[in-house]
Amino acid sequence: MTETIRRAERVRASELVGRGWLNTGGKQVSLEDLRGKIVILDFWTFCCINCLHVLDELRPLEERFSDILVTVGVHSPKFEHEADPDALAAAVERYEIAHPVLDDPNLVTWQAYSARAWPTLVVVDPQGYIAASLAGEGHVAGLTSLVEELAAEHEAKGTLHRGDGPYVPPEPVSRTLRFPGKAVPVTRDLGGQADSLGNFLVSDTGHHRIVELDPDLQTVVRSWGGGEDQEKGHHDGAADDARFNEPQGLTVLPEALSAQVGYDIVVADTVNHRLRGINTSTGSVTTLAGNGVQRLLDAERARAGAVESGSLGLDPLNVSLSSPWDVLWSETLGLVVVAMAGTHQIFTFDPRTGELSIFAGTGLEGLLDAEADAAWFAQTSGLTEDAAGDLWIADSETSSLRVIRTGAAAEAAQPAVETLVGEGLFDFGFRDGEPGQARLQHPLGVTALPDGSVLVADTYNGAIRRYRGEHLAADGTTVAAEVSTVARGLKEPSDVLLDADGTSLLVVETNAHELVRIAIPEDYLTVDEGASQTQRPTTAVAPGEFSLDIGFAAPTGQKLDDRWGDPTQLKISSSPENLLLDGGGNSEGLHRTLRLNPEVTEGVLHITARAAACDGAPGEEIPMHAACHLYQQDWGIPVRLEEGAQTELTLDLRGVR
Incomplete structure (x- = not known):
């Protein structure tokens, strides 16, 4: 090959x-x-x-x-x-x-x-x-x-x-905060400091630390990590000695649970690929989960097309994670929920036992609603739980708002994933109205409000949006679900929460390097700046039989891992679905013959290629305990169908001179 x-x-x-x-x-x-x-x-x-x-x-x-x-x-x-x-x-x-x-x-x-x-x-x-x-x-x-x-x-x-x-x-440039990521209110005594009530915990991402801010949103009360030089790294210990690397989400555990496990705050230490714990009484920082090695789907499962699910074991420090972006204490599940952006999944972590589990998502990138263990996500980045116990997710790369029905409505059934706003990996925009037509642009944060609606930090639109499902008005009439705009003109807002007074919102305005309060307007804005798709050059292809080849060469010192059969795999689908008459689905090998529908003028071919290679020399057997590597890439290839155009396409997963 x-x-x-x-x-x-x-x-x-x-x-x-x-x-x-x-x-x-x-x-x-x-x-x-x-x-x-x-x-x-x-x-x-x-x-x-x-x-x-x-x-x-x-x-x-x-x-x-x-x-x-x-x-x-x-x-x-x-x-x-x-x-x-x-x-x-x-x-x-x-x-x-x-x-x-x-x-x-x-x-x-x-x-x-x-x-x-x-x-x-x-x-x-x-x-x-x-x-x-x-x-x-x-x-x-x-x-x-x-x-x-x-x-x-x-x-x-x-x-x-x-x-x-x-x-x-x-x-x-010297700043109090530098690209802050997430914030949570302090709603209970932390470390015996009653005067912390009303403060905010903030991930000061660019300074690689966690800070507690006074309600004035300017005064740093105390901090963990970074040190005087705001250094990044991974080190457990006292507040000043500890090191983080671009931390994002954080959540406060219930007081009784904190007393049991010995820490109050769980932090998504994103670039360290770890979960960290902070004891606010002693100031100490500890590693709760993750070995610092970025998690990929393992080669054997990739070869078989299988999906990991369920428990990852009770030794959390020996489990690889991948860019945890947000964390949330779920009252319904009694667990910490983790938005694992790097593998496009939702994990759970049990502070009492240290057990890590995959709660939702196959690890494949895209937008697919299904039962939790079969759904697809794309860079899960924000979490919130509503009063009914359902989990809401900002799925950033699909510009979507999604929900996992885990509360009372789910009953005993397998939790299911539902998309309320969003179409797919390459669809976005700035449009209010009926949820099926509304559009977001790379949202990173969500928060559930007491009235059942959900606020979205619509990051790349520089806006705060509101989703409200179908509900009854005061006069008993049914009001249809809709998306509206609460505020705009912000610099990459990455998180939003309701302020303690209940009359204003607190926004983490990342590119302004600050937290800001904004009043909740009596009448929300109505915005329709249209729906868009990522504008990549289209490839002219001929209808009918079409050949697809993926080039792959194992690096020097590695060889294809063919001990259990063909170590390569292709998964192919299309938008619209009828663009592809034949050749879709999963199969081994990096070559596929497709049949393209002559009645479709344009669309997108969605291609995922995988190859497994292990350390070893060509011609020699792979040692039993050799390190193995999974190479994977997803392509979305926009195509337009034209008679006489090319009848084959070659993509490189790893092409060497």
Whole structure:
């Protein structure tokens, strides 16, 4: 399989074209400026959790090969908001990106390199030729081997130039809060401090700490993590010594339970891929769950097409998690609920036993309503529980508001997932009205109100929205469900909650680096700025028989894991469903013959490819305890059907020169 995707001839890398550059001190950068360096082009977009994982995967590689390797982030936006240059600049600062970034809002460079998925990595050798194309995350081992090979080859040829690259660090800015993520009210004594009542606990994400804020929303009463230099990392201990890495969600446990388990607050320590606990009496921070290794679906389950569900065991410190984004104490379940953004699932954690379980989601990315263990999510990012005990979810990548019926209405049945607002991975907008027609844009936060309605921090629309289901008016008439706008003009609000007085809202305004109060208007706004789809270039394809091939080459030092059969798998579907007459579904192998409907003019092919490889040399048996790796990528390929157009498509999961 490796030989089928090796390039028969060297392909010259295309010039880097966009609106401008960040992290270069205002200078433009060309490929000629990078000649002599090994270059990794990282095609990313700042909404994408997989792209954020790749940023962290690349950091040690960039540090190790700092004199010969240059990473260039090519920001090719998915959502309309991401094309805003100010929003991009904020994201580059927020995620502490220490390499040049090309702003490519019109996808010019994206198209030149035939990128089709976020993230995509393209390696360019010191002479300006493409050495590899990689889709998805988890490629750091293979990239390390490739960089070593290229360095040796071009050192011998005299075409490798050592020295600094074009990165220019920005000037630091001092702030009380830096890109805060989530907030919860203090509703009980914490650590015996009665004067904490009415305060707010906030994840000061950019400073890698948790803070307690006075009701004035400015005064920091106390904090945990970060230290004087706001350092990130992972370290348990006293408040000043502890370290977090971009913490997001947090929740306060019931007082009796806190006394039993020895901590009061549970924190989603997102980039550390861990859950942490804070004892507010002693100030100590402990690790509750997670081993710090980012969780992927394991190779055997990927090969079989199986889905993990149920308990992950009673040793939480040996379980891998993936970017937990929010946490919530559920009175109904008697458990901590975790929005596991990185695997598109909902987990639960039992503080009494340490047991972790998968509560909902298969791990496949998308929008599919079903019973909890069969549903699909896409970057679950916000949680709230209503008075009936149902769990509400901000599912950010599908721009949707979803609910898991776990309360009284669910009775003894398997909890089921229902979408109230949202259409899919590439559909978004800013539209009020009937829920089926309403649109959001990458929401990150939700909160249930006493009247049964739900507020949504509609992050990329810069708005607070309200969903209210069908209900009876004061005169007994039935009022239809609707979505309305409570406030707009905010800078990436990532969380919202009802203030203690019940007459105002507290909003975590992330890109303004503050918490703000806004009055609840008597009459909500009505907004209709339309529904949109992610605008990616369409591919002209011929109706009828159509061939699809996914290129994959195992990295140096790995081989395909064929001990139990074919270690590769394709899952294919389409929007609309009748675009695909034949060839959909799951099957082994990375080749599929499809049949496209001539009566459909355009649509999207949804493709998921997986391959399992293990450490080992070609021709040798894989050792029993060898480390194995799962490579996976999802593509959404917009197509238009035209007679005489191409009848085949090749995508690279991992293509090497």
